[in-house]
Amino acid sequence: MKRLIALSAAPLLALAVFATTASADPIVDRQALMKDQGKAVGSIAPIAKGEKTFDAATVMTALKKINDDAQKLDPATLFPAGSDTGDTTASPKIWEDNAAFVAAIDKYKADVAAAVAADPKDLESFKTAFNQVTQNCGTCHQAFRIKKN
Template sequence: MKKLVLAISLLSFAASTAFADTILDRQEYMKERGKLVKQMGQMAKGETDFDAAAVLTALKGLEANAEKFDAEAMFPEGSLEGDTTASPKIWEDFSGFKAAEEKYLDAVKGAVAAPPGDLDALKATMGTIGGECGACHKAYRIKKS
């Protein structure tokens, strides 16, 4: 009986460790996305000079990042516990969650296909992409206090 309890405890610990890695992986993934958006946001706010080539590079980075999105791998059932701001709504509405990411990817692909050529166009692009980010965060993320 002690061996059974020990085995179950070890499996439980291993599962929680695996989910901790999953949570860290998805946080790193989102941080990568955030860095790219920040670069363009600094230009849109006038904190740095507008650079069309840098914008296109950032947009292509966002596109590559979004194309790597794998909801099943990044948000497996049971990965809600731990240091995460993922909302339970992700698993309650998994198809809606995946659809939100698809809308984001479509917005990014559209921006890559027709990159902004000036500051006003960048602001509009940031509004579109940021709107998709915000919609997903509002529905599927818990705000940190």
């Protein structure tokens, strides 16, 4: 009986997984990922600015979160052709010069991973790593994002 129930449920589970994947909206997915990264960056920006006291554990938690999200940035999945219209600030330059866009994402991923690997133990080493990471954010947003009015 258990085997019959399991075999009956398998096609339904496969259909549910397919429906979830097939209905994924790359614009919504990439915006959620960017917002999540923005929250993590925002949580440690005051430390880099000297507005909050340096705390190595807080810094590493945020850097790891940023890195986890950065590694999920897959240009082919999150920025497929046709996802340049609708509720998005993605610039057409993403698709016009996709090689440069992919290179910018790859650099960002590498720099965030390096920041985590550096494991900053003091404010100065953190600021160096953090500035490199956020410089990538700014560069990519300037080149590949339409400014909101």
